[in-house]
Amino acid sequence: MIFIYIVYLIVQQSQATNVIEDLKTDNWTSCEEFLMNTTFDIQSVIDVDWKIFYFWNYEVERSYNIRFSLATPILVDRFKVALRDMDTSVNWTRAVLFMETSIDFSALYLTTNISGQFRIIPSFAFQMEKIPLLIFGLKIVKPGYLGIINCLHRFCYALAPVDKMPEENKINLAAEMLGFKGDFNRSYLTNEYDPPIIPSPYSEDDEDEDEQLEIENEEYALKN
Numbered sequence: 001m002i003f004i005y006i007v008y009l010i011v012q013q014s015q016a017t018n019v020i021e022d023l024k025t026d027n028w029t030s031c032e033e034f035l036m037n038t039t040f041d042i043q044s045v046i047d048v049d050w051k052i053f054y055f056w057n058y059e060v061e062r063s064y065n066i067r068f069s070l071a072t073p074i075l076v077d078r079f080k081v082a083l084r085d086m087d088t089s090v091n092w093t094r095a096v097l098f099m100e101t102s103i104d105f106s107a108l109y110l111t112t113n114i115s116g117q118f119r120i121i122p123s124f125a126f127q128m129e130k131i132p133l134l135i136f137g138l139k140i141v142k143p144g145y146l147g148i149i150n151c152l153h154r155f156c157y158a159l160a161p162v163d164k165m166p167e168e169n170k171i172n173l174a175a176e177m178l179g180f181k182g183d184f185n186r187s188y189l190t191n192e193y194d195p196p197i198i199p200s201p202y203s204e205d206d207e208d209e210d211e212q213l214e215i216e217n218e219e220y221a222l223k224n
C-alpha cells in the first residue's frame with residue numbers, strides 16, 4: 001500500500017496543476033534558476049549511496065536512499081520495448097542514467113538540451129496508459145551535496161552520500177548550500193515520522209487508494 005501511495009504522489013506531482021489550490025510554489029526557486037550557471041557531470045552521481053536529508057515540499061516525504069548507475073543498453077531497451085507505443089516522441093538514445101531508490105521507485109533519466117535537466121521515465125509508467133511528463137533538475141554543490149528539483153512543482157530535495165551526512169545540528173546550513181528558496185522546508189532525518197504539513201486527502205483511507213490511483217490515471221489520460 002505504501003508503494004501505491006508513493007506512486008500516487010509521484011503521479012499527482014506530475015499533474016499540471018497543484019491539487020491544493022491555495023498552495024502556490026511560483027515564488028519558490030525555479031528549475032531554471034536552480035540550474036543557472038551549473039554544468040552537470042553524470043559521473044559525479046553514479047555509484048554513490050545518496051540519502052535525502054532535507055526537502056521543500058508540503059506533501060508526505062521520507063528520507064529514502066537513491067543510487068544512480070549508467071543506463072545500460074539492455075535496460076534502456078526494456079523500457080523502450082515496453083513503452084514505445086505509448087509515446088513515440090521519447091528519444092531513447094538520450095537515456096544516460098538509471099535511478100533506484102529504497103522505496104521501490106526507479107526511473108530512467110534522459111538528457112534534455114539543458115545541462116542538469118532530465119526527463120524522467122519512471123518504471124511505474126509500465127502500469128499506466130501514458131508516460132507521465134516528469135522533468136527533474138540535478139546539481140552538485142560544495143562540499144558534495146546533490147540537489148534534485150521537480151521542475152514542474154519546484155519541490156526540492158537535498159541529498160548527501162550516506163557516509164558523509166551533515167551533522168544533525170548543521171542540517172539547515174547544509175541545505176542552504178543548494179541556494180534553493182522555498183517553503184515547508186524540513187528534514188525527517190531526526191524525526192522520520194513527522195506528519196505531512198498538509199495532510200493529503202488520499203492518505204487517510206488505505207482502502208480507497210487503488211481507486212484514487214485509477215481516477216488520477218484517467219484524469220491524466222484525459223488531460224493529455
Ligand SMILES: *[C@@H]1O[C@H](CO)[C@@H](O)[C@H](O)[C@H]1NC(C)=O
Pocket residue numbers: 033036037
Ligand atoms: C550566472 O552568471 C551570470 C554571469 O556571470 C551572473 O550575472 C548571474 O548572477 C549568475 N546567476 C546565478 C544564479 O549564479
Ligand SMILES: *[C@@H]1O[C@H](CO)[C@@H](O)[C@H](O)[C@H]1NC(C)=O
Pocket residue numbers: 091093094
Ligand atoms: C535523439 O537524441 C540524440 C542524442 O542527443 C540526437 O543525436 C538525435 O538527433 C535525437 N533524435 C531525434 C529524432 O530527435
Ligand SMILES: *[C@@H]1O[C@H](CO)[C@@H](O)[C@H](O)[C@H]1NC(C)=O
Pocket residue numbers: 113
Ligand atoms: C534541442 O536542441 C535541438 C538542436 O539545437 C533543437 O532542434 C531542439 O528543438 C531542442 N529541443 C528543445 C526541447 O528545446
Ligand SMILES: *[C@@H]1O[C@H](CO)[C@@H](O)[C@H](O)[C@H]1NC(C)=O
Pocket residue numbers: 172173175176180181182185
Ligand atoms: C527554512 O525555513 C525557515 C523558516 O521556517 C528559515 O528560517 C530557514 O532559513 C529555512 N532554511 C532553508 C535551508 O531553506
Ligand SMILES: *[C@@H]1O[C@H](CO)[C@@H](O)[C@H](O)[C@H]1NC(C)=O
Pocket residue numbers: 027028181182183
Ligand atoms: C511565497 O509567498 C508566500 C505567500 O505570500 C509566503 O508566505 C512565502 O514566504 C513565500 N516564499 C518564498 C520562498 O518567497
